[in-house]
Amino acid sequence: xxxxxxxxxxxxxxxxxxxxxxxxxxxxxxxxxxxxxxxxxxxxxxxxxxxxxxxxxxxxxxxxxxxxxxxxxxxxxxxxxxxxxxxxxxxxxxxxxxxxxxxxxxxxxxxxxxxxxx
Amino acid sequence: xxxxxxxxxxxxxxxxxxxxxxxxxxxxxxxxxxxxxxxxxxxxxxxxxxxxxxxxxxxxxxxxxxxxxxxxxxxxxxxxxxxxxxxxxxxxxxxxxxxxxxxxxxxxxxxxx
Numbered sequence: 001x002x003x004x005x006x007x008x009x010x011x012x013x014x015x016x017x018x019x020x021x022x023x024x025x026x027x028x029x030x031x032x033x034x035x036x037x038x039x040x041x042x043x044x045x046x047x048x049x050x051x052x053x054x055x056x057x058x059x060x061x062x063x064x065x066x067x068x069x070x071x072x073x074x075x076x077x078x079x080x081x082x083x084x085x086x087x088x089x090x091x092x093x094x095x096x097x098x099x100x101x102x103x104x105x106x107x108x109x110x111x112x113x114x115x116x117x118x
Numbered sequence: 119x120x121x122x123x124x125x126x127x128x129x130x131x132x133x134x135x136x137x138x139x140x141x142x143x144x145x146x147x148x149x150x151x152x153x154x155x156x157x158x159x160x161x162x163x164x165x166x167x168x169x170x171x172x173x174x175x176x177x178x179x180x181x182x183x184x185x186x187x188x189x190x191x192x193x194x195x196x197x198x199x200x201x202x203x204x205x206x207x208x209x210x211x212x213x214x215x216x217x218x219x220x221x222x223x224x225x226x227x228x229x230x231x
Binding site: 004036045046049059091106107108110111114 | 152154156159160161162163164167205217218219220221222223224
């Protein structure tokens with residue numbers, strides 16, 4: 001149980017284009033989903049928190065107009081990187097909290113999406 | 119959330135127990151200790167968590183000192199597939215764990231054949 005998937009697993013795009021990344025909880029309903037970013041040889045950095053049916057909360061320094069998050073259902077959140085530039089190239093990882101065990105706080109992570117912007 | 123300190127890297131022989139230490143001297147009464155690991159180019163994997171009692175599951179054991187200022191994650195019989203970066207995270211769950219996780223640099227555990 002507690003499986004989170006991401007699609008695509010990797011993507012290459014041209015500078016100036018937009019890329020959408022999907023995060024799905026496959027066997028549970030997610031109260032909250034989180035988006036992280038990881039640059040090479042660095043640790044994960046939280047970008048934003050999204051709750052189903054409400055606006056995402058962004059961490060300081062993360063541009064909300066550039067990284068659009070939509071959490072339309074309890075099993076799906078999407079991250080759209082708009083007008084991508086080479087400096088947006090990174091490993092994007094989502095995680096989800098299981099609604100049934102939300103009091104314990106553990107998060108289940110997706111496999112990540114490697115974005116390369118040319 | 120309280121800050122944690124972990125060694126940058128550790129080696130362990132395959133088949134032996136891997137003991138990963140974590141210092142969290144400023145931990146408060148409401149804060150839990152969580153362990154995650156990240157195998158190269160994958161998303162992190164939840165391992166175990168605890169408040170003050172020692173915990174064990176199918177993956178590992180978590181030993182928390184009586185004063186809660188440090189803890190040790192134990193992988194009882196390490197295999198090559200346990201090579202990963204291990205993150206010790208301290209967080210307050212009083213809000214239902216609704217916040218994202220703050221990852222430090224973690225410990226790069228290398229299992230040697």
